Amino acid sequence: MREVSTLLIKEKIKKMFIEMNHELGNDVEAFLNKTREIEESPIGREVLENLLDNLAIAKEKQIPICQDTGMAVVFLQIGQEVALTDMFIEEAVNQGVREAYQEGYLRKSVVKEPLERVNTKDNTPAVIHYEIVPGNRIKISAMAKGFGSENMGKIKMLNPSDGKEGIVKFVVDTVSDAGPNPCPPVIVGVGVGGTMEKAAILSKKALLRPLGERNPNQTYGEIEKDILGRINASGIGPQGFGGSCTAMAVHMEYYPTHIAGLPVAVNINCHVARHRESVI
Ligand code: SF4
Structure with missing residues (x-):
């Protein structure tokens, strides 16, 4: 031992x-920088500039x-x-x-x-x-x-016959209903399978994955891509001011489940995606 x-x-x-609380991981900052270049809406670009300025000030002055x-x-x-x-x-x-x-x-x-x-x-x-x-x-x-984004999470026990389309619709509807409340651009964690509580924990765990890394299972990786495209076509945009960048990533995790069920949980994280990992 x-x-x-x-x-x-x-x-x-x-x-x-x-x-x-003072500095985000490099992956989020790099994403916001990249998105600023490609965001279609002028006000969306301006909002992204403000978010990046805010990150730089927090880092320099070591304030939240x-x-x-x-x-x-x-x-x-x-x-x-x-x-x-x-x-x-x-x-x-x-x-x-x-x-x-x-x-x-x-x-x-x-x-x-x-x-x-x-x-x-x-x-x-x-x-x-x-x-x-x-x-x-x-x-x-x-x-x-943060709870602006946590409050926008949802869980639903789908029928197995709802399949992939049912999952995609539930996740996209959840993010669309949330609108500007979770402070977009967001990261969307999705847990599929297990029991009700297992799906919820998986959706939280999914938020810890390096930003934009696809699920290695091809089926789930493609569903992530599909959902991301649909969310970004919603027009919600940075902080809800309109634009093409509503979500930075969709991360799905899955687990074996019962023959009679298809639990799906959605946990949303705002752009202030604060997490750290350490191994002892
Ligand atoms: S940026 Fe995140 S932590 Fe801050 S108010 Fe919005 S949801 Fe809450």
């Missing part, structure tokens, strides 16, 4: 959340890219040959988030429970997904998820 201190995980989490600094979502892939020491793993993750949001002066957006809505004042707890995998490594994937 390889011993890994959860204090190390706490430190990594803290660093990741502070960094991602957006006022909504997100709810913390953490995927932990833990090798079966790892023995965790020191703090309880869940507390270590939450302590990392707590320190990031307090010391990084990031907005605290989490309420203790959904009805009374009293702020926890430290952005905890995080939503944590655990997966046990072979080996002796730990992979941490962390995401600060």
Whole structure:
């Protein structure tokens, strides 16, 4: 067994959340730069310029890219040959988030429970997904998820006979109905198969894929391309001001499912696609 201190995980989490709120990955910035050149609408191009200026200012001054600094979502892939020491793993993750949001002066957006809505004042707890995998490594994937886009997600239990066309229609309709609310250009995560909750988790996981990387399964890769084309033909455009760039990418993940079902979940991420990965 390889011993890994959860204090190390706490430190990594803290660093990741502070960094991602100030700087996006190069893939998003490169995409916005490229799109600025090809966006057909003048106002769409101007909006993209503004988004790029905003990213540059946030990076230079080390201030948050957006006022909504997100709810913390953490995927932990833990090798079966790892023995965790020191703090309880869940507390270590939450302590990392707590320190990031307090010391990084990031907005605290989490309420203790959904009805009374009293702020926890430290952005905890995080939503944590655990997966046990072979080996002796730990992979941490962390995401600060804004709720302008999170609120636009949907899930539907389709009939198996709805097939590919049913999936495409549901995803395109979901993004069209969302209009400017998720702050386009967006990334669309789609989870297909499993059970209702499995499809939802897959749709979130799909957002972690490097921007625009196609699903290696040819069928799913082609569906991603088809959906992306239809979304960008909708005319919603950057920030909803009209144009040809509404989505930067569509990423689909799938899982075996029941003979009687076809669950489909859509999770939308705004252009402030904040995530980081780290392997210990
Ligand atoms: S959806 Fe994204 S860009 Fe829009 S307010 Fe929320 S975090 Fe900010």
